[in-house]
Amino acid sequence: MDQVKAMLNALRINYLTDFPTHIDELEQLLLELERHGYGLEICRDLYRRVHSLKGSGGTYGLHVLSDICHPFEDLLSHLLENNDLLKENFTEIALLYVDLLRQTHSVYTDGVEPGAEIHRALQGIRKRSTKSSHSALLVESSEVILGLLKDVLSSQGFRIEVVNDGYLALGRVLAEHFDLLITSLETKRLNGLALISAVQKSGARGHKTKTILLTTKQLNIVGEQPDFIIKKDAHLKDKFKEIVLENISS
Structure with missing residues (x-):
């Protein structure tokens, strides 16, 4: 050693x-x-x-x-x-x-x-x-899902960053401010729930970041809750847009 x-x-x-x-x-x-x-x-x-x-x-x-x-x-x-x-x-x-x-x-x-x-x-x-007034970090490996999320965020003037590793995402959030963190449940090295929990416990920077968990599963979450949970289905884009318009981009 x-x-x-x-x-x-x-x-x-x-x-x-x-x-x-x-x-x-x-x-x-x-x-x-x-x-x-x-x-x-x-x-x-x-x-x-x-x-x-x-x-x-x-x-x-x-x-x-x-x-x-x-x-x-x-x-x-x-x-x-x-x-x-x-x-x-x-x-x-x-x-x-x-x-x-x-x-x-x-x-x-x-x-x-x-x-x-x-x-x-x-x-x-x-x-x-950047001229963007808002920023979002996406933790997702599916190009289809990323495309849907980017369409919504781009239309609202977000600066968008993408990683496919939960541990790297945590480092980004701790190092710089993001208004919005969107993560799938299943991500490399650190899953979405663990990532969100770590962000929420991280102090002044973390509590300003709204969190969205994307999942195909029914979850019974104990402890820190994501601000929003969106099911990965045919209504994902519409639900995501609704959340962004009502809670983030205003």
């Missing part, structure tokens, strides 16, 4: 040592994108690099770096889906994420856990990067 800890610590140190080089490379790619316009391969490369940094940060316990990479990755995903985003403030926002990654790396290098100021800065970047 001590050998494993020592190995992980060595890998963490190497990761932190190499991190500035990775950040410089990200910055160069972003500036190249700004100079030459949209390039699919550059955008894919940026996405892969940020995704890799996010995963490695979580592996080595540098969770705030992963917290920053999550929305940075989402921003790049949106650019891949809509290259007109480059004509807006994409580069400016992306470089703000780069600067925040540098700042957070410096804190970790000093042997200190990043504090609330980093999360406040992250929230500020998120607000600048």
Whole structure:
């Protein structure tokens, strides 16, 4: 066990040592994108690099770096889906994420856990990067269900993020604010009820997040209750829309 800890610590140190080089490379790619316009391969490369940094940060316990990479990755995903985003403030926002990654790396290098100021800065970047007044996190693997939910949320101006892993979803909710958490009962690593319970117990951030559980089963729930339960049937979209209109988007 001590050998494993020592190995992980060595890998963490190497990761932190190499991190500035990775950040410089990200910055160069972003500036190249700004100079030459949209390039699919550059955008894919940026996405892969940020995704890799996010995963490695979580592996080595540098969770705030992963917290920053999550929305940075989402921003790049949106650019891949809509290259007109480059004509807006994409580069400016992306470089703000780069600067925040540098700042957070410096804190970790000093042997200190990043504090609330980093999360406040992250929230500020998120607000600048979207015109949406509401945000939703979807934890669902079915493309059909996701399509129905996205249709409703998009029509109401929501910023939408998707994960298919309950444990990752919990990390997102703890790291950033979402107005709405929609999760299936059966999700990887942490099921929907456990996820909702953890969110409700998480304190100030969690209690502001409305929760919706999607299920095909009749449930007898003991303990924390989701704000809403929707059955996965032919009426799912209509019921979901009703809940969003009456309770969330007003």
